[in-house]
Amino acid sequence: MNPQLKGVEKLAGTYLFDLATSAKALRLNRFLHGLTFAANRTLFKDKPEAAFDKAGLSAEERRMVRELDWAALMRYGASFFCLEKLGRVKGVSNPEMVAGFRGESLEEFLKTRNVPGAR
Amino acid sequence: MAEILGGIGTSHVPTIGGAYDRNKQNDPDWAPLFRGYEPVKQWLAEKTPDVLVFFYNDHATTFFFDHYPTFALGVSAEYPIADEGLGPRAVPPLKGHAGLARHMADALVNDEFDLTVFQERPLDHGCNSPLSLLWPHAPDWPGALVPIEINVLQHPIPTPARCWKLGQAVRRSVLSYPEDLKVVIVGTGGLSHQMNGERAGFNNEKWDRKFLDLIARDPRKLVAMRHADYIRLGGTEGAEEIMWLAMRGALSPRARKIHQSYYLPMTTAMAVALFEEPQAKPASKKR
Numbered sequence: 001m002n003p004q005l006k007g008v009e010k011l012a013g014t015y016l017f018d019l020a021t022s023a024k025a026l027r028l029n030r031f032l033h034g035l036t037f038a039a040n041r042t043l044f045k046d047k048p049e050a051a052f053d054k055a056g057l058s059a060e061e062r063r064m065v066r067e068l069d070w071a072a073l074m075r076y077g078a079s080f081f082c083l084e085k086l087g088r089v090k091g092v093s094n095p096e097m098v099a100g101f102r103g104e105s106l107e108e109f110l111k112t113r114n115v116p117g118a119r
Numbered sequence: 120m121a122e123i124l125g126g127i128g129t130s131h132v133p134t135i136g137g138a139y140d141r142n143k144q145n146d147p148d149w150a151p152l153f154r155g156y157e158p159v160k161q162w163l164a165e166k167t168p169d170v171l172v173f174f175y176n177d178h179a180t181t182f183f184f185d186h187y188p189t190f191a192l193g194v195s196a197e198y199p200i201a202d203e204g205l206g207p208r209a210v211p212p213l214k215g216h217a218g219l220a221r222h223m224a225d226a227l228v229n230d231e232f233d234l235t236v237f238q239e240r241p242l243d244h245g246c247n248s249p250l251s252l253l254w255p256h257a258p259d260w261p262g263a264l265v266p267i268e269i270n271v272l273q274h275p276i277p278t279p280a281r282c283w284k285l286g287q288a289v290r291r292s293v294l295s296y297p298e299d300l301k302v303v304i305v306g307t308g309g310l311s312h313q314m315n316g317e318r319a320g321f322n323n324e325k326w327d328r329k330f331l332d333l334i335a336r337d338p339r340k341l342v343a344m345r346h347a348d349y350i351r352l353g354g355t356e357g358a359e360e361i362m363w364l365a366m367r368g369a370l371s372p373r374a375r376k377i378h379q380s381y382y383l384p385m386t387t388a389m390a391v392a393l394f395e396e397p398q399a400k401p402a403s404k405k406r
Contacts, residue, residue, distance in 0.1 A: 002275050004346040013317030014355060018274040022184045033183050036202050080314040080356075081178040081272060084133075088204030094134070094314070098386055101319040109320065115384035117148040118134070 013102075017079050025077030031055035031065075032082035035089050044089065068092065070100030093119055121219065121296035124166050124303050126370045126394040127159060128334060128363040129249040131175065131307040132387040136208060136248035152389055155380025156252040159393045162378075163253055168303040170216045170263050171254075172223075172289060174282075174365040175245035175307045176271045178203070182240075187273050190234035190285065192227070193242075193266040194220040201241035210256050213242055216263035219296055223265065226292035232285060234267075242266055249307060249391075271308065271359045276346065282361040283342045286368020293369070306366025308359025310381075310388035315355060320386050326352040327381065327388045330360060334392065335376035338367045356387075373397050 008016055015021070022029070034040040034055065044051040052062045064073045068090060073083060080097075087097050099109035110116035135152065143149035180201045182188060196217045200207040224236055246266055254261055267289070270276050277285075286304075293302050310327040313319050330353070333340050341364055349358040367374075378393040 002346075004278055005274060005350075006345075007347040008350050011318065011351060013319075014313070014350070015316045016274060016350075016355065017272060017315075022273055026184060029179070029184060033179055035204050036180055038202070038206070041204070074315055079179055079184070079272065081180075084178065085180075085204040095385060098314065098319045101315060102317050112320065113385050115148050118138075118384035 015074055021077040022079075025079075027056060028061050028073075028076065029079050029082045031057060031061075032078065032085050035085040041089055068100075070097050071103060074101055095119055121293050121298060121300040121302055122398065123290065123293055123369065123396055124168055124301055125374060125396050126304040126306065126366045127253070128306050128366055128390070128392040128394075129253070130309060130387060130389040130391070131245050131248045132312075132389060133203075133244040133248050134385070134387075135389060136244055136251050139251040140208060148384065151382045152384070153252065155382060155389075156391055158378045159391055160253055162393055162395075163303070166301065166303070168262055168301045170219055170265055170300055170302045171305050172265045172267065172293065172302060172369070173246055173305045173307070174267050174269055174286075174362040175242070176359060176362065177245055177268050178243055179272060180241070180243035182268070184273055187270055188235040188268060189270045189277055190232070191268040192220060192224055192234050192236050193238070193240070193264070193268075194224055194236045195238035197239060198264070198266065199239070199241040200247055201243035203243055207241075208247060210247060210251065211259050213246065213250075214260055214263040216265055216300075218298065219293070219300060219302075220265045222296050223289065223292040226295055227288055230288045230291060232288050237268075245307060249305075267365070269362050269365065271361065274346075276358070277361070278346070279344055279349070279361045279364055280342050282365040283338070283368040286365040289365070290369040304366045304369040306363040308362045309353065309357055310360065310390045311353035311357045312387035313354030313356055314386070318354070321354040322383055322386075322388055323353055323357075324381075324383060324388065327383075327390065331379055331381065331390060331392055334363055334367055335394070338364065367394075370394055371396055
């Protein structure tokens with residue numbers, strides 16, 4: 001246990017990205033990180049299953065990516081900063097991803113913000 | 120000898136660079152952000168620093184979790200703009216100051232900070248997002264960067280106290296550089312935000328304002344806090360504020376905060392604070 005983090009477990013709805021999570025989701029995060037390379041983006045756009053094969057993703061990992069199931073991806077151990085790459089490739093904004101984590105629609109989430117137009 | 124003119128704390132959320140790239144300066148939803156950076160931009164234009172030492176974090180862009188450095192110092196003469204999924208932003212590549220950076224590597228390692236070094240690796244929005252509001256870049260950036268990456272993504276991340284000490288060691292390393300160089304220290308990240316779980320979208324303006332006060336007046340209080348405190352008060356990504364501590368640690372105790380701005384439009388509290396060292400006053404030429 002990292003003494004710096006003692007008490008974080010009491011915070012509801014918080015997924016800390018630590019070494020155990022990182023190890024569990026390394027393959028998925030590697031695929032997402034790979035979207036920073038244009039050739040991987042092209043393959044993913046044109047032949048998603050071939051891109052999943054190349055990355056060796058499991059059936060569950062493929063489903064979550066295919067359906068952009070942000071909440072499930074987060075629970076599984078995807079790093080937000082790797083998901084951000086998928087968001088950019090699929091044209092999904094960060095507020096929309098955050099809404100997904102919260103189980104809300106984008107419209108519902110924007111109602112909770114100070115300046116909903118600042119996107 | 121090199122001198123440190125002051126420091127800047129700034130958020131680095133990608134939408135700052137995005138708003139700039141989409142020319143949102145006069146959009147009422149974005150104008151307060153740009154107004155808040157204007158005095159800092161002016162100050163930099165007046166002081167004309169040669170180098171910005173930039174504490175930032177990579178966002179699993181250039182470095183990946185199969186090999187993720189805790190502290191990494193850029194030592195090359197140039198850094199490409201990173202591709203974060205949409206192709207690189209249309210801004211010039213960032214210039215590095217290899218001479219100062221190599222000297223800092225020597226000095227820091229001999230000061231028992233055994234950090235990773237990197238060359239010609241792309242820099243992502245952790246650097247280039249706030250930079251667009253600080254420095255004009257047409258036709259090219261007016262100065263060079265020495266980037267220092269800090270892991271704030273994959274726990275265990277360095278403690279607040281360690282970041283403060285890194286800042287102090289960076290100060291010693293810069294001030295021992297024999298060439299006449301004007302240096303400004305930049306710490307990026309925060310303020311309150313959380314980008315995961317059902318608690319995503321968490322903000323805490325009261326804490327943010329307290330942080331902005333303490334970072335100037337009593338940074339030791341912030342140094343003594345644990346990551347769990349930062350996460351509880353400012354969200355999981357609010358823990359990025361330890362990079363402001365590195366910046367503050369690199370300034371003298373006499374540095375004064377001369378400007379700050381705070382804007383919380385969406386998910387991330389966007390703040391900028393400017394600190395000036397007393398010796399940076401006009402007409403105080405070399406001793």
